[in-house]
Amino acid sequence: MAIDPVCGMIVKRDKAAAHRMYKGRRYYFCVPWCAELFDADPEKFHLASMTKKEIDPVCGMTVKKTDKAAIRKMYNGRTYYFCAPGCRDVFDTDPEKYLGRATEPPKNKSLWAKLLRRS
Numbered sequence: 309m310a311i312d313p314v315c316g317m318i319v320k321r322d323k324a325a326a327h328r329m330y331k332g333r334r335y336y337f338c339v340p341w342c343a344e345l346f347d348a349d350p351e352k353f354h355l356a357s358m359t360k361k362e363i364d365p366v367c368g369m370t371v372k373k374t375d376k377a378a379i380r381k382m383y384n385g386r387t388y389y390f391c392a393p394g395c396r397d398v399f400d401t402d403p404e405k406y407l408g409r410a411t412e413p414p415k416n417k418s419l420w421a422k423l424l425r426r427s
Contacts, residue, residue, distance in 0.1 A: 309363045310335070311370070313353040314342035318363065318370065330354055362388070365406040366395040383407075 310319050317338045321327075324336035326343035330350045337343040346353050362373045369391040371378065379390040383403050390396040399406055 309368055311361055311363060312336065312338045312342050313356065314345045316361075318368075364389065364391045364395050366398050367391060 310321055310324070311317070312319050313335050315338060319325075319336045319338050321336055325339045326337040328335050328337075328343060328346060328350070330346075331354055333354070335346060335353070337346065361370050363369070364371050365388055371389040371391050373380075373387075373389050379393055379396050381388050381390065381396050381399060383399075388399065390399065
């Protein structure tokens, strides 16, 4: 999943209406109109996206990456952000399993509770 830098909506990467590369980073858009707004001033949205939010690759939750207490992990030269230490620990077991796929919160609430208790 990704966050549309124009409107802030969560977008499944494989279902995005449009995408753009800018300064080595790929941006995904919920509708073509958001991509057109991005095209008009990509630097504005690029800078804003660098200080806003990320998506936890394990559970799909939106995480503020500006938070000093953010739970993060460097992997292959990129920083990933997590909602809880449990999600980071799950990611550590098999990072490739969680990268490059659309993530959704676990359907099994007991699994979700286990992840959060691992903190």
